Amino acid sequence: MKKKVLLMGASGSGKTSMRSLIFSNNPASLTARLGATIDVEQNHVRFLGDLILNLWDCGGQDAFMDTYLALQASTIFQHVGVLIYVFEVESRNMQKDLQYYRDCLAALQRYSPDAAVFLLVHKMDLARGSRAQTLERRTAELQQASGDVPVTVFGTSIYDESLYKAWSRIVHTLIPNAAVLSKHLTTLAHACSATEVILFERTTFLVIATSSPPPAPHAPPMGSPALSTPSSSHTTTNGLRTPTFSQGSLPAREPDPDAGADPHRLSPTRYERTSELIKAFKHACSRVREEFHSLEMELDEFTAVLDELTKNTYVLIVVHDPTIETAALRMNIRLARSKFEELQGDSLIS
DSSP: OEEEEEEEEOTTSSHHHHHHHHHSOOOGGGGGGOOOOOSEEEEEEEEETTEEEEEEEEOOSHHHHHHHHHTSHHHHHTTEEEEEEEEETTOTTHHHHHHHHHHHHHHHHHHOTTOEEEEEEEOGGGOSSOHHHHHHHHHHHHHHHHTTSOOEEEEOOTTSTHHHHHHHHHHHTTSTTHHHHHHHHHHHHHHHTOSEEEEEETTTOOEEEEOOOOOOOSSOOOOOTTTBSSOOEEEEETTEEEEEOSSSSSOOOOOOTTGGGOTTOBOTTHHHHHHHHHHHHHHHHHHTTOOOOOEEEEOSSOEEEEEEEETTEEEEEEEOOTTOOHHHHHHHHHHHHHHHHHHHHHHHHO
């Protein structure tokens, strides 16, 4: 099953760098070596077994954009599942960028009216002034330019976890029956007495699905160094829990009055941070010609096991009960493998 993904935006906005970071396991420090995209670069990325992302990285130079719109519209914009349009946060030609975006959006509506549209306000690390206010201003500007077309806007940077958050949400929309995976992850969490279970794609380590939040116990809150920051609430969208930030990479907001609902004070950016850190660790392993297989952490506050679940996924199980051994968690992962292989196959076929 192929899904066509268009990656568009002005030249120099960072499209190829983010593609390299997510899909080629290159660290941010190496992206400066990448050259500009010439015309269209097509990549077939096997994401989940039979799910293949047909990624079209479209060069953003004016001559190419004019050609896409005037001569190649039916080729570029037909059969698109997702359009990702990248804007540089401090672009010097924002009005021209917006005009090209509106023209591309019109072509997309003509040839692929059901395509999802994601807008990335990129290079947020270069934003002048408050990042939160800058993103809010750009979001309003982009929503106005989009008219009646529903869009989702993310602020991203290759130097923090925000890029993984955006791409996890984007790829998640392409996975059928992700809610079913979430349901069975919740079952696995209950079997392990786990606080949370997260499913990652093997190569990119993007989040596929998460378990539902556990009921709040009456025990006093327990913090954890790797997972603890100010509290957050959550919403669930098609099987992917999305944190509603109280504090994170952007400036702090007012505390959540319902913070007591999260007794473990889990970080709202934990999914994306885990993706970023594991990718960095895998890169470090490859530099010394070692292969990453699994990870265990046994600390005073919590225990975590990251291990292969299926041939295309890894699972992270986090428990705060100190009596639970990592061997028991690994055994439950082994017992769950055949079921999740079956679920993954059904999800992709349907």
